Amino acid sequence: MAEPRAQAGDTADRELAVFAEEAAELLQSLEDGLLRLERAPDDRGELSELFRAAHTLKGTSAMVGLAGMSEVTHVMEDFFSAVRDGQATISSAVTDTLLESVDMLKEMRRRFSVGEPVAEPPTAHLSLLRGLTGGAPPARRDAPELAALASALEASAAAQEVLRRARSAGHKAYSVCVEFEEPPDRAGVRCYQILNALEESAVAIESVPSKADLDHGAPVQRFAALVAAGVGKGELRAAVSAVTGVRSVAIRAWRRPPPGEEPPRTEFAVSPEAQARRTMRVDLERLDGLMNTVGELVVDRTRMGELARVLQRKYERDAVVQELCGTSAHLFRLVDELNDAMSQVRMVPISTLFATFPRMVRDLARNTAKVVEFRLEGEETELDRGVINEIKDAVIHLLRNAVDHGIEGPAERQAAGKPEAGTVLVAARHEQGRIVVSVEDDGSGIDAALVSARAVDRGLVTQQAAERMSDGDIWDLLFEPGFSTSERVTETSGRGVGMDVVRRSVSAVGGLVELQSVHGSGTTVTLRLPLTLATFQGLLVRVGEALFAIPVSYVQETAKLDRQGVSTVLGAEVLRLRGGTVPLVRMSELYGDGGASSNTPGGAVVVVRAGERPLALGVDELLAQRDVVAKPLQAMESCEGIAGTSVLGDGTVALILDTPALIAKVSRERGRAAR
Amino acid sequence: MAEREEQGQEERQIVVFSLAGETCGMDISAVREIIRMPQVTRLPSAPRFVEGVANLRGNVIPILDLRKRLHQEAVAPDKETRVVVVDGGDGDIGVIVDAVTEVLRIPEDAVEGAGAGAEGREHVRGIVNMGERLIVLLDMTKVIAPRERDEALA
Numbered sequence: 001m002a003e004p005r006a007q008a009g010d011t012a013d014r015e016l017a018v019f020a021e022e023a024a025e026l027l028q029s030l031e032d033g034l035l036r037l038e039r040a041p042d043d044r045g046e047l048s049e050l051f052r053a054a055h056t057l058k059g060t061s062a063m064v065g066l067a068g069m070s071e072v073t074h075v076m077e078d079f080f081s082a083v084r085d086g087q088a089t090i091s092s093a094v095t096d097t098l099l100e101s102v103d104m105l106k107e108m109r110r111r112f113s114v115g116e117p118v119a120e121p122p123t124a125h126l127s128l129l130r131g132l133t134g135g136a137p138p139a140r141r142d143a144p145e146l147a148a149l150a151s152a153l154e155a156s157a158a159a160q161e162v163l164r165r166a167r168s169a170g171h172k173a174y175s176v177c178v179e180f181e182e183p184p185d186r187a188g189v190r191c192y193q194i195l196n197a198l199e200e201s202a203v204a205i206e207s208v209p210s211k212a213d214l215d216h217g218a219p220v221q222r223f224a225a226l227v228a229a230g231v232g233k234g235e236l237r238a239a240v241s242a243v244t245g246v247r248s249v250a251i252r253a254w255r256r257p258p259p260g261e262e263p264p265r266t267e268f269a270v271s272p273e274a275q276a277r278r279t280m281r282v283d284l285e286r287l288d289g290l291m292n293t294v295g296e297l298v299v300d301r302t303r304m305g306e307l308a309r310v311l312q313r314k315y316e317r318d319a320v321v322q323e324l325c326g327t328s329a330h331l332f333r334l335v336d337e338l339n340d341a342m343s344q345v346r347m348v349p350i351s352t353l354f355a356t357f358p359r360m361v362r363d364l365a366r367n368t369a370k371v372v373e374f375r376l377e378g379e380e381t382e383l384d385r386g387v388i389n390e391i392k393d394a395v396i397h398l399l400r401n402a403v404d405h406g407i408e409g410p411a412e413r414q415a416a417g418k419p420e421a422g423t424v425l426v427a428a429r430h431e432q433g434r435i436v437v438s439v440e441d442d443g444s445g446i447d448a449a450l451v452s453a454r455a456v457d458r459g460l461v462t463q464q465a466a467e468r469m470s471d472g473d474i475w476d477l478l479f480e481p482g483f484s485t486s487e488r489v490t491e492t493s494g495r496g497v498g499m500d501v502v503r504r505s506v507s508a509v510g511g512l513v514e515l516q517s518v519h520g521s522g523t524t525v526t527l528r529l530p531l532t533l534a535t536f537q538g539l540l541v542r543v544g545e546a547l548f549a550i551p552v553s554y555v556q557e558t559a560k561l562d563r564q565g566v567s568t569v570l571g572a573e574v575l576r577l578r579g580g581t582v583p584l585v586r587m588s589e590l591y592g593d594g595g596a597s598s599n600t601p602g603g604a605v606v607v608v609r610a611g612e613r614p615l616a617l618g619v620d621e622l623l624a625q626r627d628v629v630a631k632p633l634q635a636m637e638s639c640e641g642i643a644g645t646s647v648l649g650d651g652t653v654a655l656i657l658d659t660p661a662l663i664a665k666v667s668r669e670r671g672r673a674a675r
Numbered sequence: 676m677a678e679r680e681e682q683g684q685e686e687r688q689i690v691v692f693s694l695a696g697e698t699c700g701m702d703i704s705a706v707r708e709i710i711r712m713p714q715v716t717r718l719p720s721a722p723r724f725v726e727g728v729a730n731l732r733g734n735v736i737p738i739l740d741l742r743k744r745l746h747q748e749a750v751a752p753d754k755e756t757r758v759v760v761v762d763g764g765d766g767d768i769g770v771i772v773d774a775v776t777e778v779l780r781i782p783e784d785a786v787e788g789a790g791a792g793a794e795g796r797e798h799v800r801g802i803v804n805m806g807e808r809l810i811v812l813l814d815m816t817k818v819i820a821p822r823e824r825d826e827a828l829a
Contacts, residue, residue: 296733546717591719631735641719645728645735653716653730 020113041090062148065209070144145224166228173254202229295629303649351379377427406443538628541619547654575616586618610660685783695747
């Protein structure tokens with residue numbers, strides 16, 4: 001059981017969490033925008049989006065006391081203004097520096113969100129960043145603090161009231177900005193000392209960082225306060241300067257908007273968040289917890305339905321049992337609805353996965369001195385967040401392969417009569433109730449002859465079998481565990497690194513992976529994924545004592561297993577099916593103890609299909625078709641032929657068959673003999 | 676239970692269990708919980724020492740047989756048999772031991788490095804010398820390490 005969380009005390013924490021999340025989004029849009037602007041430097045709309053993102057981040061980061069982040073975004077904001085005014089231009093070198101800033105900000109955000117101390121941005125980088133703006137005057141040092149004070153004041157009605165009363169009593173408002181000696185020694189304590197010193201002759205209205213943040217022990221380099229006082233600047237300065245560790249004090253009369261903080265021009269107007277909120281943010285962990293609970297409910301309601309039916313047969317005329325059955329049926333429908341609703345909630349656009357790709361491809365291409373035209377399609381396609389999580393690494397892996405090994409260097413491409421820039425396309429689309437994600441490149445492709453030669457070398461297939469293999473069979477070899485580690489194939493053919501991992505993670509969600517390649521002109525890897533991961537329909541079968549769940553998406557048909565239907569071709573069993581034959585495998589031989597169960601009368605066959613190849617699986621018993629909740633096989637990185645596990649209603653564990661891997665294995669072992 | 680607390684003496688707690696006639700221990704920080712032998716589903720094509728998987732309150736965790744893992748003769752579980760659930764980094768892992776006897780508080784300097792990590796004793800972190808008895812302190816991260824390397828040794 002999870003520990004109940006404190007509900008009241010963590011309001012501040014929650015606000016910080018909201019900041020961290022918003023900052024992550026803003027940083028991502030900064031990065032995306034920068035990459036787009038690099039390609040289209042004259043795009044005013046893009047520029048204004050960038051300005052807006054930097055501006056927002058500047059304000060919010062100052063509010064949570066991240067002066068360093070506020071400072072960097074401030075300089076970025078200045079730069080975007082300068083570009084707009086024609087005083088600076090966008091280039092690849094400039095983009096590099098700005099992206100570096102974004103990386104730095106991301107790291108600050110990460111540290112902030114996990115509660116690690118946040119380092120100040122290096123001065124060298126800041127001056128480099130400032131240098132981009134060219135001759136523009138350096139921003140006032142205390143501008144971010146002043147902006148933060150203004151935001152804090154705006155956010156607090158109480159503070160505004162204090163300020164209004166102080167003013168009507170003839171007091172004046174001042175901003176007091178303090179910079180500490182480096183390194184700040186117990187700066188939090190110093191901030192309190194400064195506030196105390198000020199409050200001897202003034203009323204402190206707001207401070208940055210706020211008292212609450214100081215109590216949290218946030219590291220402080222600079223401190224600013226808004227005070228109302230009946231005395232002059234001189235007296236305030238004297239009071240503050242008396243505190244040890246203070247390097248400089250800047251005191252200004254308070255005006256709104258504060259000096260140094262030009263209101264953004266209309267072109268860059270920051271749109272107010274005026275509309276009422278129709279959505280809310282939910283911690284993903286909570287969502288996952290909810291989804292797990294619903295998953296368990298689905299399993300239990302199935303079990304409960306079964307028990308209710310048993311009771312009904314036994315006590316047909318008992319009114320209580322009748323009522324129980326009625327309630328159970330109703331519950332069944334409700335849980336179904338809940339499950340569907342849950343799946344809907346978990347649908348997110350695949351752009352959440354694609355977001356990091358443009359940057360990744362850009363950096364990869366620059367590192368390997370390649371020219372890559374990168375395109376994304378179908379980013380708005382929605383699928384289950386769980387599916388996205390499962391396949392994330394696989395897709396990144398494929399993309400890396402495409403750029404690293406697929407696309408050739410510019411010279412090589414020219415020599416081959418191709419355009420200098422290679423094209424990599426990542427696309428997502430709906431297709432027959434599934435999501436198809438493909439990674440396509442127009443690079444060097446894979447040499448099928450080399451792959452099969454290599455497979456023979458490594459003893460994966462015999463020379464004879466290799467000669468009979470179709471291209472499709474050969475590409476399947478690339479997904480074999482033994483194959484993937486081979487460096488030579490990687491270098492020469494440009495593929496094969498960790499493709500087994502790709503297939504495993506795709507199978508784990510009940511999906512398929514296909515590879516097509518033409519030597520010399522490119523490779524396409526296609527993932528076919530289910531829309532949702534929450535639950536899937538599984539056919540439960542018994543093999544010896546073990547229970548297996550076969551995702552019904554792979555099941556073509558089931559039949560009784562009788563002697564007459566089975567023949568032997570080249571020493572391997574096949575099932576005769578409507579005039580054709582399908583390779584037959586006894587699961588007890590593959591997975592069981594190899595015991596006597598293989599010839600049990602009353603056995604059944606399940607004909608499965610992945611892609612074009614059917615396979616008949618001999619099992620001891622067909623049990624039922626059920627909603628199955630997949631659980632990953634924890635802490636076991638590989639177990640051949642098993643894609644995951646599932647807990648059944650009565651608590652027993654069923655193994656989810658890695659159907660595509662099994663089909664590929666059998667097909668390889670038998671070559672094309674059985675067709 | 677004469678527990679001596681010396682000034683400034685670092686202590687550690689270990690879970691003491693018996694395995695194939697020896698007294699062994701593991702650091703308590705790695706241990707999540709200790710359970711009775713659950714129903715185990717065999718996992719085909721898993722390494723020999725992987726007994727299978729079990730349902731631990733809705734989570735499916737792998738179960739290792741420590742006897743087989745350390746190349747001892749396997750025995751059928753009895754009522755003393757326990758599964759020590761340890762944090763495997765990627766998720767929890769259950770480890771079958773003959774019996775769990777106690778949790779001991781030991782001074783840090785009672786751990787001697789004798790034979791630790793030597794050939795054939797890769798899983799031993801040290802020997803705890805408690806005067807009249809010796810406890811073999813196992814390094815659980817090595818015990819449950821990815822199997823490829825150890826398969827080669829087996």
